[in-house]
Amino acid sequence: MKLPSSSATELNKTDLKHFLKTQDFTKKELTDILELMAMLKQARKDNALPQLFKGKSVAMIFEQPSTRTRVSFETAATLLGGHGLFLSPKDIHLGAKESLQDTARVLSRMVDIIMARVDDHKTVAGLAEYASVPVVNGLCDWLHPTQIMADLFTMQEHLPAGKELSDLTVAFVGDATNVTSSLMFACTKFGMTFKHICPERFKAPQEWLNIAVTNCETSGGELIITEDTEQVAGCDIVIADSFYWFGQEDEKEIRLATFIPDYVVSEYLMAKAGPNAMFMHCLPANDQRECSREVMESPNSIIFDEAENRLTAQMAILVYFTHKHNIEPSAETLAAHKSRIEGFLNNL
Ligand code: CP
Numbered sequence: 001m002k003l004p005s006s007s008a009t010e011l012n013k014t015d016l017k018h019f020l021k022t023q024d025f026t027k028k029e030l031t032d033i034l035e036l037m038a039m040l041k042q043a044r045k046d047n048a049l050p051q052l053f054k055g056k057s058v059a060m061i062f063e064q065p066s067t068r069t070r071v072s073f074e075t076a077a078t079l080l081g082g083h084g085l086f087l088s089p090k091d092i093h094l095g096a097k098e099s100l101q102d103t104a105r106v107l108s109r110m111v112d113i114i115m116a117r118v119d120d121h122k123t124v125a126g127l128a129e130y131a132s133v134p135v136v137n138g139l140c141d142w143l144h145p146t147q148i149m150a151d152l153f154t155m156q157e158h159l160p161a162g163k164e165l166s167d168l169t170v171a172f173v174g175d176a177t178n179v180t181s182s183l184m185f186a187c188t189k190f191g192m193t194f195k196h197i198c199p200e201r202f203k204a205p206q207e208w209l210n211i212a213v214t215n216c217e218t219s220g221g222e223l224i225i226t227e228d229t230e231q232v233a234g235c236d237i238v239i240a241d242s243f244y245w246f247g248q249e250d251e252k253e254i255r256l257a258t259f260i261p262d263y264v265v266s267e268y269l270m271a272k273a274g275p276n277a278m279f280m281h282c283l284p285a286n287d288q289r290e291c292s293r294e295v296m297e298s299p300n301s302i303i304f305d306e307a308e309n310r311l312t313a314q315m316a317i318l319v320y321f322t323h324k325h326n327i328e329p330s331a332e333t334l335a336a337h338k339s340r341i342e343g344f345l346n347n348l
Pocket of ligand 1: 068070281283
């Protein structure tokens with residue numbers, strides 16, 4: 001079925017793919033995106049990026065603040081020859097004066113891809129239901145898939161000698177956040193050992209664990225859920241994230257009291273992990289809460305590579321999800337339109 005979409009895009013429904021969660025993609029498809037990231041990163045380094053998003057626009061809906069996600073998507077669009085439109089709830093009618101479905105359908109007639117950072121997963125899923133262009137989840141209460149593409153790529157760039165992604169043991173220390181879930185799903189899909197080290201009270205819901213266990217059955221990965229911070233020993237990567245996020249302010253005191261000091265990724269905890277263990281954090285970080293400034297600044301910290309790779313990931317996501325929708329006009333068609341329009345203008 002043909003779906004009406006922006007003038008630069010004609011989609012068949014079978015071509016339309018959204019990026020709401022990594023679980024919707026095979027390991028091979030995610031590996032393809034990682035390969036594309038590597039090529040685009042190298043091309044950017046060489047100042048030779050092909051204009052693969054030329055003339056295209058990404059609508060960027062932000063219900064929550066953002067530094068990395070906003071700047072990386074907007075910059076990726078520009079670097080690839082296109083344009084990013086920042087749309088905050090103050091700027092558009094979404095959810096107030098206009099339904100989700102109407103906003104999704106209107107944006108689909110004007111832009112080539114929609115990225116949405118939302119409070120509730122249902123919002124981004126609802127946009128995808130009605131949009132006729134790809135919808136990308138730029139973070140919701142459940143997941144943060146674009147972050148995880150950057151994280152997988154950063155892990156790949158820093159692989160210990162002789163290891164592949166599937167050989168890694170990754171420890172996530174702290175709350176069951178949208179980053180925890182996405183890492184849990186992606187790491188187990190890639191066959192890694194994923195340890196969630198977290199107080200029992202805040203451990204991940206059973207539905208998440210079921211998804212990860214199912215991944216392990218196929219990939220050979222392993223999922224370990226523990227309260228014991230000693231479990232960082234021997235891990236290749238230790239990851240921290242905020243102990244509370246938007247919407248959890250009411251629980252701030254209890255969360256901080258539960259996680260601090262035992263679950264703070266400190267020099268002490270990194271020493272337990274071992275001399276080669278690397279530290280990751282999606283940022284923004286509350287230093288002296290979930291991790292120490294010393295760990296962030298240590299030689300084993302790869303947090304700023306991880307942040308830069310948000311841009312690497314967004315370039316690949318914009319290209320991967322829109323490249324099939326390009327309509328390349330022939331030289332004759334271009335010349336015919338140019339001549340017709342210029343002829344009209346000259347006679348005004
Ligand atoms: N990691 C991350 O999503 O950062 P921002 O909130 O700054 O986008």
